[in-house]
Amino acid sequence: MSSEGLASAAGVNSAKLRKDLSHLGSYGTRGVGYDVALLIDQIEFVLGLTQRRAVALVGVGNLGHALAGYDGFASRGFRIAALFDADPARVGEEINGLVVQHVDELPRVAAAESIAIGVIATPAAAAQRVADQLVAVGVTSILNFAPCVLSVPEGVDVRKVDLAIELQILSFHEHRKASLTALPATGGSALTALPGGLAVTDTQEAIGT
Amino acid sequence: MSSEGLASAAGVNSAKLRKDLSHLGSYGTRGVGYDVALLIDQIEFVLGLTQRRAVALVGVGNLGHALAGYDGFASRGFRIAALFDADPARVGEEINGLVVQHVDELPRVAAAESIAIGVIATPAAAAQRVADQLVAVGVTSILNFAPCVLSVPEGVDVRKVDLAIELQILSFHEHRKASLTALPATGGSALTALPGGLAVTDTQEAIGT
DNA sequence: AGGCGCTTGTGAACGCACGCACAAATCGCG
DNA sequence: CGCGATTTGTGCGTGCGTTCACAAGCGCCT
Secondary structure: OOHHHHHHHHOOOHHHHHHHHHOOOOOEEOOOEEOHHHHHHHHHHHOOOOOOEEEEEEOOOHHHHHHHOOHHHHHOOEEEEEEEEOOOOOOOOEEOOEEEEEHHHHHHHHHHHOOOEEEEOOOHHHHHHHHHHHHHOOOOEEEEOOOOOOOOOOOOEEEEOOHHHHHHHHHHHHHHHHOOOOOOOOOOOHHHHOOOOOOOOOHHHHHHO | OOHHHHHHHHOOOHHHHHHHHHOOOOOEEOOOEEOHHHHHHHHHHHHOOOOOEEEEEEOOOHHHHHHHOOHHHHHOOEEEEEEEEOOOOOOOOEEOOEEEEEHHHHHHHHHHHOOOEEEEOOOHHHHHHHHHHHHHOOOOEEEEOOOOOOOOOOOOEEEEOOHHHHHHHHHHHHHHHHOOOOOOOOOOOOHHHOOOOOOOOOHHHHHHO
8 A cells, every 4th residue: 555545645744754654663665565464563653552552431421321331441451440420419320331339449549450540420510529639549531521631630631522522623623614714723723722712701711710 | 810820720821811812803891801790791702602503412321311410501501402323212202301202303493403513423423424413414623523534525623522532532641651662652643543442342343444 | 588567655835723912902090 | 293002914944744766676587
């Protein structure tokens, strides 16, 4: 498979793709292209995806349920090792073969399962507390679906996924298509990074801290 | 509120924030700062968030359920106007006050509700067909949660959200923290853009087309 | 065996975004 | 009324990512 084919499939420039791959080493053959299977192995190795990491999911509301049942995690080398919730009514429920445990059980489970990554799917109000608990048990990577900014100590990685922001971006493009307002579409605008996004409700207090 | 305060709250540089805001016009007061309420109004106006757009959600599996019940959409100015699924068993189910309709009803509903944005939460195999149907009824903005690359005509915006990729990025950082491999952390690597991501399974056929 | 076409890997240039630093402007206080 | 403190708005330099373009290398066909 040529870099041109890979690039068009991925929707990027072929030169960029080649340069990226060259960082891994020379796994292509000139005049022929790349061995896709070998490439995948190498990428997985360098990215550390060969080891199946254990993931703890906190918050089994609507979103938590969906994440717990999401096939994409298992097929990409992640093992959801435990489900937690703070609501006693939800504790004991079984989802996809896993029983929801109370979030206070986290220290015990984390030690037993060697949790590497924590996923927060709680309401925004509970997110910071959960993050603190995760950090306390040694988790250094957090995926945050709650619409709020988490403060964590140095050395802990937080990635925030705000589903509404994706819609807002689409809405903005829709707006531009309609009215031909020529606002320079600067790549990563700080605007979308504002806590609470652009919601009128409670943005004041979110910023005012 | 000073730009410094806004910037630290958003986690960005204050100069960048001021420059971004300056694109909207001069809504700050020197020596004083910004009127947050006014700022929000202006940003919402420029970004076109003042009009509540109608969203159609296709695919009410685990993820679809979560999205249909997600408060963040409504509070950010989006109205989920209709739910669709191809599975007759799911048609008729009521979620959050909306009844799931068969995807073949899309043309009729789209005309009645003036759908602006389509959200695809179907399995990957069905995503392209749904995208085609959305495009056919005049939808020009698509948010795709299925782990596949959609091909759409010019003028249609597609944003892809792959939840597993977020975990992979965290996993990679975790990997780097463990072994101190010095791989240049190039900003937007093409690797993560590969269709099918880094999954071993069926990547071959995904690329081989 | 030799040449030819195709593809990789990479040096170099372009462009863009980020951040610094400063002039202009506003408010408060003496 | 004037001065100093504070903050915005922005010109400019720097660094990085992307892209072009080309030499080196590989396989195939004759």
